[in-house]
Amino acid sequence: xxxxAVIPGDGVGKEVVPEGIKVLEAALPGLGFxxxxxxxxHFAKTGRxxxxxxxxxxxxxxAIYLGACGWPTIPDHISxxxxxxxxxxxxxxxxNLRPVRCLPGIKSPLAGRGPDDVDMLxxxxxxxxxxxxxxxxxxxxxxxxxxxxxxxxxxxAIERCARYAFERAxxxxxxxxxxxxxxxxxxxxxxxxxxxxxxxxxxxxxxTVERVHVDAMAARMVMRPDSIDVVVGSNLFADxxxxxxxxxxxxxGLGASANLNPEREHPSLFEPVHGSAPDIAGxxxxxxxxxxxxxxxxxxxxxxxxxxxxxxxxxxxxAAEGEFxxxxxxxxxxxxxxxxxxxxxxxxx
Numbered sequence: 001x002x003x004x005a006v007i008p009g010d011g012v013g014k015e016v017v018p019e020g021i022k023v024l025e026a027a028l029p030g031l032g033f034x035x036x037x038x039x040x041x042h043f044a045k046t047g048r049x050x051x052x053x054x055x056x057x058x059x060x061x062x063a064i065y066l067g068a069c070g071w072p073t074i075p076d077h078i079s080x081x082x083x084x085x086x087x088x089x090x091x092x093x094x095x096n097l098r099p100v101r102c103l104p105g106i107k108s109p110l111a112g113r114g115p116d117d118v119d120m121l122x123x124x125x126x127x128x129x130x131x132x133x134x135x136x137x138x139x140x141x142x143x144x145x146x147x148x149x150x151x152x153x154x155x156x157a158i159e160r161c162a163r164y165a166f167e168r169a170x171x172x173x174x175x176x177x178x179x180x181x182x183x184x185x186x187x188x189x190x191x192x193x194x195x196x197x198x199x200x201x202x203x204x205x206x207x208t209v210e211r212v213h214v215d216a217m218a219a220r221m222v223m224r225p226d227s228i229d230v231v232v233g234s235n236l237f238a239d240x241x242x243x244x245x246x247x248x249x250x251x252x253g254l255g256a257s258a259n260l261n262p263e264r265e266h267p268s269l270f271e272p273v274h275g276s277a278p279d280i281a282g283x284x285x286x287x288x289x290x291x292x293x294x295x296x297x298x299x300x301x302x303x304x305x306x307x308x309x310x311x312x313x314x315x316x317x318x319a320a321e322g323e324f325x326x327x328x329x330x331x332x333x334x335x336x337x338x339x340x341x342x343x344x345x346x347x348x349x
Contacts, residue, residue, distance in 0.1 A: 002302050003032045005061040005267070007050075009039040009083075011276025012286035012335075013067020019288035019339025020065065020295040023314075026343040028299060028307040034061070040071035040079060040276075049082030055090050063298050064269040067291065068276035081133070084269075089127050091266035093259035094157060095164050096124035096238065097297070098273065100245030100255075105320035106329055108250050110222060117226040118248055121172065123165040124238030126259060128157045129188075131235045153188040153234075158195040164262055165232035166204040172229055176200070177210045179217050179233035179241065192234065218244060246273060246290075251328045253287025256294040258301060270298040284334040287326040289315055292342055314345040 008017040024031055036057075038050040049069070051057070058064055064087065070079040087093070102108050102118040110118075132152035139145045162178070169176040178196045182189035193211055200209045212220065214237045221228065221244055233241060246255035255273035272290030280286055293315060300308035318324055324341035325331030333341070 001030045001032055002062045002304075003034070003060070004298070005058050005064045006033050006035045007038050007064065007083075008035065008067040009069050009276065010041070010071045010079075011068050011278050011281035012274070013039075013069075013276055015067075015281070015284065015286050015335045016272060016288040016291035017065065017067040019335060019342075020291040022339050023292045023311060023343050023346065024295045024299070026346040027296075027311050028304055033065075038083065039069060040074050043074055043079070043082065049079055055086065058087065058267060059091070061267050062302060063267050065295065065298060066269055066271040068272070068274070070276045072278055084271075085131065085133075087269055088259050091269070092127070092261045092263075093266070093268055094125065094127045094161055095258075095260040095262055096122075096126040097258040097260055098122045098124065098238075098242040098245065098255065099293075099297075100242065100249060102249055103254065103319040104316055105322045106250045106254070106325070108248055110225065110248055113225060113248075120221075120225065120228045120245060121168055121230045122238055122242050122245065123161060123168065123230065123232045124242065125157060125161040125233070125235050127235075128152050128154060129235030151188055151234075151236075153191055155191065155195055158192055159199055162196045162199050162232055163203070164260075165230060166200065166207055169207045169230040170204060174207050175210070175229045176207050177212050177217070177228060177231045179214050179231060179237050180211055181214050181237070182211075183213060189234075196232070214241070217241060221245065221248060243273065251287055251326075253290050253326065253328060254293070255290045256297055258294065258297040260301060268298075268301055270294040270301075284336060285327055286335045287328065288335050288339050289319075289342075292339065310346060310349060311342070314342045314349065317345050317349075318342050 008014040043049050069084045100120040102115045130151045135149040137147045180189045182193050246252045252274045259269040296308040296311035318341045324333040
């Protein structure tokens with residue numbers, strides 16, 4: 001059976017991950033979970049977000065299930081570059097996949113929009129771009145201090161991510177939107193446009209490709225979400241747009257994601273997108289649906305399609321009934337109660 005490395009991490013991650021595990025076990029008994037107490041607490045004790053041999057340890061598992069990373073006592077760039085980004089880069093998790101779909105019974109902030117209007121799949125290049133880590137600071141602390149952050153775009157990284165997006169588009173409605181900003185970025189995003197267009201012409205002629213600038217895409221997601229199916233974008237652009245997507249869904253707590261190594265040479269990582277949410281941590285108010293949905297994405301990646309589909313169906317039924325929803329969705333249920341309701345729905349089905 002599949003072996004899963006679990007990193008609850010920080011804040012509400014420690015609350016939503018147990019609910020995710022509860023639902024995963026209801027959907028597919030016999031999964032093997034091992035919990036690692038890495039994150040900000042580990043940093044406070046050791047000065048590191050995870051041990052030096054963490055990547056070697058994680059590589060022994062079939063998948064990684066992460067709750068959240070970050071805490072106010074640690075600068076965000078330290079917590080992020082100390083845990084999540086090294087995992088993504090070392091394990092070639094070059095696809096970040098995020099479904100953006102309105103659930104039945106949950107009101108979107110977009111007036112008159114619902115499940116029939118919002119069903120998008122975002123594919124984000126996950127190892128390069130604006131999060132490459134190339135750059136530095138000079139004259140630190142002086143009035144002349146300069147900071148340089150250099151986005152890195154390679155033909156190889158763009159093409160492998162775009163190919164994955166084309167494959168998903170071919171499976172769905174055969175429509176792909178490529179998000180770019182090549183009017184202002186004359187080199188990196190011109191290369192992006194050329195690679196995506198060339199790949200489409202050579203290998204995916206049946207898929208219609210549309211190039212949309214990121215600012216226009218943000219407006220389109222709000223004004224015409226029904227016109228969007230599969231989207232591919234850079235590390236930064238797709239990161240921002242998918243948080244907008246979670247807001248369109250009704251809550252950041254609904255956002256699920258998968259950091260994929262499609263070749264399966266390394267373990268992939270699955271996490272909700274809401275972060276550690278220090279303002280509500282420890283209050284049993286965190287929405288576990290994003291974590292549970294991420295667990296479904298994990299099972300699908302591991303080849304357990306039926307179990308993944310059962311979890312997603314249980315989420316939809318609980319959402320539609322409306323009895324067990326957290327406060328930001330208009331309900332009064334606790335984190336634990338939502339997880340229980342979804343697990344019960346799985347067993348009932």
